[in-house]
Amino acid sequence: MSHHPAKNQVLASDEFWKALKSEAKEVSEREPLLASYIHSCVYGHHNFETSLSFILSNKVSDDVMPAMAVGEIFNEAYLLNPAMVEAAIYDVQAVVARDPAVSTFLPVLTHFKGYQSLQVHRLAHYLWQNGRKELALFMQSRNSEVFSVDIHPAAKIGQGVMLDHATGIVIGETAVVEDNVSILQNVTLGGTGNEQGDRHPKIREGVMIGSGAKILGNIEIGKGSKVGAGSVVLNNVKCGVTVVGVPAKVVGKPDCKMPCDSMEQNVLQDKAK
Structure with missing residues (x-):
């Protein structure tokens, strides 16, 4: 078909x-x-x-x-x-x-x-x-x-979003997920404590978040970036970079502008910084 x-x-x-x-x-x-x-x-x-x-x-x-x-x-x-x-x-x-x-x-x-x-x-x-x-x-x-x-009902999620496998995904109240984002299982978009107000991540267009990643706090994951599996992200991530690790650090750049589309999980294949 x-x-x-x-x-x-x-x-x-x-x-x-x-x-x-x-x-x-x-x-x-x-x-x-x-x-x-x-x-x-x-x-x-x-x-x-x-x-x-x-x-x-x-x-x-x-x-x-x-x-x-x-x-x-x-x-x-x-x-x-x-x-x-x-x-x-x-x-x-x-x-x-x-x-x-x-x-x-x-x-x-x-x-x-x-x-x-x-x-x-x-x-x-x-x-x-x-x-x-x-x-x-x-x-x-x-x-x-x-x-x-x-997913908290107040969280804002765009269209063209794929929750792949999806089990264990948690998305907090003030989180924003823009259009065309891919998120794998066991991902958390959470806060860092019991603070009030705007306290959850902002995921920009084209991002792919690997399985088990934890993105915490009112931080921004820039357009076209990639978060490797199992990473803990506590700081802003620039546009068009690949981050991995605990805590997450930049290890290279995705091989395309929209990692959400390629779904390439092996961060070792990304170009050097």
């Missing part, structure tokens, strides 16, 4: 939905045991947002908060804030472009918990911004319980 776009090419909403439905049909025919599941998740819906709402609401609902009630919250948010839907479409395509383990849209939507947890956060953030903080905190809690991803 070749429904997904080439790198740097993004399908519009209608084209994306057609491609997704085409994939769903092919998978249903190839694997009959999944036909009913895929029909419920994708093929039985008239647009992408109702499909996404159905999938996410069934994931984060519990015995007290039924899927139908959660689905209504998602549907209302998508209706009133179409930018959330656009971001969700962009996120799917970013994962397909960057992750060598996936070549089609459907599994990202139905199975990738990094993608799903990010969309749940988008709803929590929308609720938080609109004064519904208790409901936002409920969504954060369910996100953490279901996906092992704990």
